[in-house]
Amino acid sequence: MDGRVSAPPAVQTSRAPGAAFILKKALISAFVALVLFSLMIGVRTEAGPQGQLVYWTRFDDLAIMVAAVFGGSILVELLRQWWGPVDTIRVVPPSVQTALAVARRGIAPVLLVFTFLVPVLFYDERYILDLAILVLTYVMLGWGLNVVVGLAGLLDLGYVAFYAVGAYSYALLATNFGLSFWVCLPLAGILAAFWGVLLGFPVLRLRGDYLAIVTLAFGEIIRLVIINWQTLTGGPNGVTGIPRPTLFGIPLTPADDGLAALLGIEFSPTHRIVFLFYIILALALLTNWVTIRLRRLPLGRAWEALREDEVACRALGINTTTTKLTAFATGALFGGLAGAFFATRQGFISPESFTFHESALVLAIVVLGGMGSQLGVALAALAMIGGFELFRGLDQYRMLVFGMAMVLLMIWRPRGLIGHRAPTVFLKHSQAISSDLVKEGHG
């Protein structure tokens, strides 16, 4: 590997650096921070009363920031020394290894059972239930995108487009034609899959980053059309009054024909939340089940082969056109289903919910989850959305923290939090190089 050739000199000399080295490094960092922050933090501009820009200085904030960078730099350097060189192989005792292996095998069933019990355990805690529904929505989106990115290796930066198509399909069908959620759900999925194929066609010949930018552009086109086609979508005002789902035609309302009245129990708004929770759980598990089944079919094998090496794939007679299109369509289908659920849960949708930020978030979940690992994606969704919620109080600093977390997580675990992608089938022996060492299959 050419990795070691151009390693920064700091790593090599930091084996036994003295205090002078650390101090020098921290001073340089502090100086860089001083220049970077001098104008952006040291000076604050704002439009004054007459519309004229005024500015005032904030040298105290600047000093605090530079001091923080100085201290942080020393701390990071000390931590790095304490941890030792990065490439040291750390020997884990066998007992710990077996315990970890057991834990790894047990975590998925335990998590599943726990998820089923969440509405029981937290029945009175509306906030936790809402959060759990949100996490499950992202788990489903993550699993859906995982088909495209993790399995087929096609880099999709516009996944939110299918989420939006699903949400608007349901919202418009339900508000204009009065169709019920259960009729619209498959329709929304099919429509989204149709758009997936539509996107798939032009990008068939593209690879890697060209693919990334076209999917990104596609996501933006869908969003811009939704914003501007006011007669159909209501534009920036969105669609309101989207009907709630019913249980076999029985609404979950306090009315006389509602579920509570029929069962003879007292009505509570929590019923609907619990119902929504189980709907999204079922949808997510459906996604998971379909993905796992598809991976065992020739189609799933073809996706993985495509991810590993497109040229070899074609040489072996796999039809890359249908393989790519089915990957896009399957991913889009699940995105559309999740979108329809999102619309019925919110009761209101607007283009603001379908920005590039969502695509990036779902992609981050898939990559952090280890690209192809179903459990990894679920855990990554829990970590990302849960972490995002933890910082809700920080208000405008929240996105700042989120961005930093994304950078740090990528540096710390570039191949995801747990596990990494590995083909489902591979030669058990005489493999000259592992798939890890090969460059990505060029999208």
Added chain:
Amino acid sequence: MDYFAQQLINGLVLGSIYGLIAIGYTMVYGIVGMINFAHGDIFMIGGFIALITFLILVSFGLTAIPLILLVVLLVSMAITALYGWTVERIAYRPLRHSFRLAPMLSAIGMSFVLTNYSQVAQGARVKPVPPIITGGYTLHEGAEGFVVQLSNIQIIVVITTIVLLALFTWLVSNTRLGRDMRACEQDQTMASLLGVDVDRTISMTFVIGAALAAVAGMMYLLYYGLVDFFMGFVAGIKAFTAAVLGGIGSLPGAMLGGLLIGLIETLWSAYFSVEYKDVAAFSILIVVLIFLPTGLLGRPEVEKV
């Protein structure tokens, strides 16, 4: 006809700004092979720094416009270049030999950081500046009273772009640094074996890209008279679209793509609808890529099996 000529001028000016940003994308892609998603935000930071420097200079009683512009240009180029360097150092260098998606996600994260950093540091409201450069020339007076105008600021934007482009082309083709950059683009391992400092060269690529983005940011500020913390995203996507349209990795391609995107956007707004100008730009990108999958001037990627 007059209307068309006016739109052509406007489109070329907008295209020059996009082209300057696109060069940063294309250079980084050529050397490191990654989409520097934070580049649009570097452009936005450049605009902010130009604005703040301008305010400070004016409040110190400086009145000579050319001097102010020169100082603003140099300061914003210098500080923004340092931003580019820092971003590479923090977010991309540790991931240079990682698998392909990791640096891209790190770049998306960095883009969020920069956007929200300037929101927190400078507030969410749009910052307007009064027109700094006024006046212009009337090129042609039409029969129906429509005049084709070329304002001074438009001249400045186009001339600055041409000068920078010439300087930059000279730098890439004639200097030691340019040679190193081209060497790293072809084969980093081989270049490092032959004594090229790969780390330094890549850092310099980011520094130059950020400096050009700072110029674009300042031009945007002068031309539109406002900056806000979110302008980097849309401009960044457009510029990246321009880079891809021209063929990513190709410098003349980036400029050509920028001009095309600028023209498409302006002409579409003029003749069809303003709302769908971005849709038009993106649709044309998709159509071009269907027929020319490597862009207009890009070289086809050689596949090694």
